[in-house]
């Protein structure tokens with residue numbers, strides 16, 4: 001059985017284990033070996049890497065991409081892109097989304113994997129169209145979660161719609177690592193029977209069952225798998241590339257000599273991050289409890305941090321029990337950024353106020369007004385009204401309301417932006433991008449949204 005490999009160490013691997021801190025030089029040091037190893041693609045950009053470059057490393061993410069491209073001769077480059085959110089946490093206007101796609105492809109990206117936290121395909125329309133327009137490979141990822149509405153049929157239906165949008169491939173994206181092996185088998189099998197385009201499977205080792213899930217996905221005929229080279233695998237990252245390649249045998253088409261050379265380079269780099277404390281050994285320990293609670297590890301640490309700050313750690317168990325109730329009230333959103341933070345904060349407020357929905361954050365009100373997109377399940381109209389009153393609920397794509405912004409930003413920052421790429425950096429992460437461009441190297445204060453980021 002032939003399965004293609006997408007190597008994630010240089011994006012998801014270090015985002016999951018090293019707080020996205022790999023520098024461009026470190027990436028370039030291992031790239032030639034990875035490029036010769038026979039992968040279908042290397043995931044190297046997008047997700048949190050862009051922000052981390054500017055915020056923590058004082059590096060230009062666009063320059064990183066150009067250098068990666070210049071040093072990759074044989075392998076396709078892939079990035080992760082949150083649809084209308086691009087690499088940020090809010091909806092951006094269509095012209096920014098289109099320009100970002102154009103520049104990503106121009107600077108070296110071949111495959112763009114897009115997804116929406118709610119699986120609202122309207123939020124992928126603009127990026128999907130732009131990827132086709134600039135001749136990129138459009139991969140639409142479906143965020144995996146469990147709930148009464150998230151059945152195999154739901155995902156097959158969604159995949160059909162994604163295929164109709166022009167997707168070149170589909171990815172089942174299990175960012176929390178909760179997809180059970182037999183469900184993986186049934187899901188991939190159903191997709192293979194109903195979908196013409198290739199299917200990729202992405203999960204995380206979090207629960208300890210991911211390699212079994214990969215095996216069952218491969219049994220069901222999955223076309224591609226996302227794995228991370230062993231030094232950056234395990235725990236909250238992916239399963240080790242070498243292990244799955246050995247499982248498959250010769251059909252993996254991977255060259256073990258180059259994999260070993262790459263492993264040796266990455267091991268030395270990893271040792272540095274163990275020594276300086278960025279790699280927390282806890283991130284490598286399996287967390288099977290997630291299979292019961294369905295609450296992603298990053299969200300648990302967020303809840304604990306918030307409760308600690310409020311001096312209310314004794315109410316942790318109550319909050320854990322409140323999370324699924326809030327999720328049900330909100331129509332079962334997948335617990336991914338930013339919904340995981342929103343659901344968690346609401347659960348804490350409900351418990352600490354000793355009254356449900358006495359306090360409601362603005363983000364939850366906006367969600368109930370349809371400003372993030374359509375909820376996967378039904379929301380009780382009475383419940384909705386009790387929170388937002390008679391405020392209008394959007395029945396259209398939220399970004400329809402956003403005015404074009406690119407030319408305005410280009411004009412406003414013409415004295416500091418060196419290129420259209422710089423304008424895009426400013427559009428997404430204005431304070432950190434400006435600080436980078438002004439050449440200030442002071443540490444920027446971290447903002448909490450990044451703790452527990454799941455993708």
Ligand code: CO
Nearest residue numbers: 012175202455
């Ligand atoms: Co991931």
